[in-house]
Amino acid sequence: MRIDQIAAQLFTVRDLATDAASLAHTLRRIRNAGYLAVQISGMPALPEIEMQALLDDTGLICCATHEPGDKILRDPQGVARRLQALRCTETAYPYPVGVPLATLEDVRAWVKALDESGRVLREEGITLSYHNHQIEFRRVSGKLILEILYDETDPMHLQGEIDTYWVQYGGGDPVEWCERLENRLPILHMKDYQITPDNSPTFAEIGYGNFDWHRIIAAAENSGCRWFVVEQDICPGDPVDSLAKSFDYIAQNLLA
Numbered sequence: 001m002r003i004d005q006i007a008a009q010l011f012t013v014r015d016l017a018t019d020a021a022s023l024a025h026t027l028r029r030i031r032n033a034g035y036l037a038v039q040i041s042g043m044p045a046l047p048e049i050e051m052q053a054l055l056d057d058t059g060l061i062c063c064a065t066h067e068p069g070d071k072i073l074r075d076p077q078g079v080a081r082r083l084q085a086l087r088c089t090e091t092a093y094p095y096p097v098g099v100p101l102a103t104l105e106d107v108r109a110w111v112k113a114l115d116e117s118g119r120v121l122r123e124e125g126i127t128l129s130y131h132n133h134q135i136e137f138r139r140v141s142g143k144l145i146l147e148i149l150y151d152e153t154d155p156m157h158l159q160g161e162i163d164t165y166w167v168q169y170g171g172g173d174p175v176e177w178c179e180r181l182e183n184r185l186p187i188l189h190m191k192d193y194q195i196t197p198d199n200s201p202t203f204a205e206i207g208y209g210n211f212d213w214h215r216i217i218a219a220a221e222n223s224g225c226r227w228f229v230v231e232q233d234i235c236p237g238d239p240v241d242s243l244a245k246s247f248d249y250i251a252q253n254l255l256a
Contacts, residue, residue, distance in 0.1 A: 001217050001228050001256055006247065007037035007063045009189065009231035013239045014042035020050065026240065027058040033244035034251065039187075039229050040086070041066035041094065048085035055086075063227045064090035064161075064187055066131065069097055076117040080124035090186060090227070091121070092129040092161040104141040104148075111152050118157030129161040129187055137170030146172075155184050163231075164216060165191035169201060174211065178219035185223040188216075190230050190246070203232050205242050207249030217254055 008030050010017065017023035023044060030038065038060050040051070055062060065088060067079050072093050083091055093114060100106045118128040136146035150160070160181040164174040178185060192209030196202050207213065217228070230250070235242040 004036050005228050007039050007227055007229045008035045008243050009039045009229050011042040012232050017043055019044055024054050027054055029240045031058045031060055034247045037061045037063040039064045048082055052086055062086045062088040066094040067091050069093050072117050073113050076120040080121055080126050083126050090127050092131045094131050107140050107145055107148050111149050115153040115157045127159055129159040131161040132163050133166040134170035137172055160185045161187040163189040165193050168193045175215050175219045178223055182223045185225050187227045187229055188220045188225050190228055203234050206246035213254055
């Protein structure tokens with residue numbers, strides 16, 4: 001992992017960036033923390049030309065986005081146009097909002113639609129990945145939903161964006177899932193996992209939770225990971241301070 005492969009997931013700072021002015025200020029802080037790239041998610045609905053100008057002004061690039069799941073399934077051509085305007089070739093399906101996943105038939109219908117959208121996006125030069133939470137670790141007809149998703153889609157149409165925290169929360173092994181997605185893992189969501197004094201799991205800055213990041217990063221690199229995206233859904237204080245703390249740990253301990 002190189003320093004220019006580390007990105008900040010902007011969903012982390014969603015409460016600090018509610019309009020163009022606050023987003024510009026937050027992007028400058030993220031760049032000052034050391035990041036060279038961001039993944040766009042949870043941000044104000046600005047025109048792409050305005051968003052790109054803000055990135056250019058702060059010296060950041062957009063390495064990937066999250067787009068609404070229904071738009072990915074309903075209008076992949078529109079998603080492609082947005083990504084092209086942001087000079088970006090990677091996007092991810094974030095969460096199956098409103099998608100019925102109770103039966104094998106439900107899951108297969110959704111998986112087929114993802115595969116088709118991924119095909120359309122690929123023809124436009126865009127790679128579609130899938131961002132997991134814990135729900136995909138539920139079994140349907142004896143098989144994990146996440147297994148069905150990857151087994152029944154074409155790797156050319158759907159890649160993986162493994163989220164380490166949610167894999168662990170769902171009962172999986174982040175290292176194993178990085179290994180399983182060999183040549184299918186362009187993006188890793190780096191999200192640490194810790195247990196609070198009341199014995200509940202929660203989010204932590206990278207290096208301050210329980211994960212063995214050396215093993216996770218090695219597995220992700222072996223599977224061809226190109227972007228290592230730091231995300232923290234809930235922070236104990238200022239989210240940019242948490243992103244900076246994570247970046248400092250990575251820079252001091254995990255870089256090649």
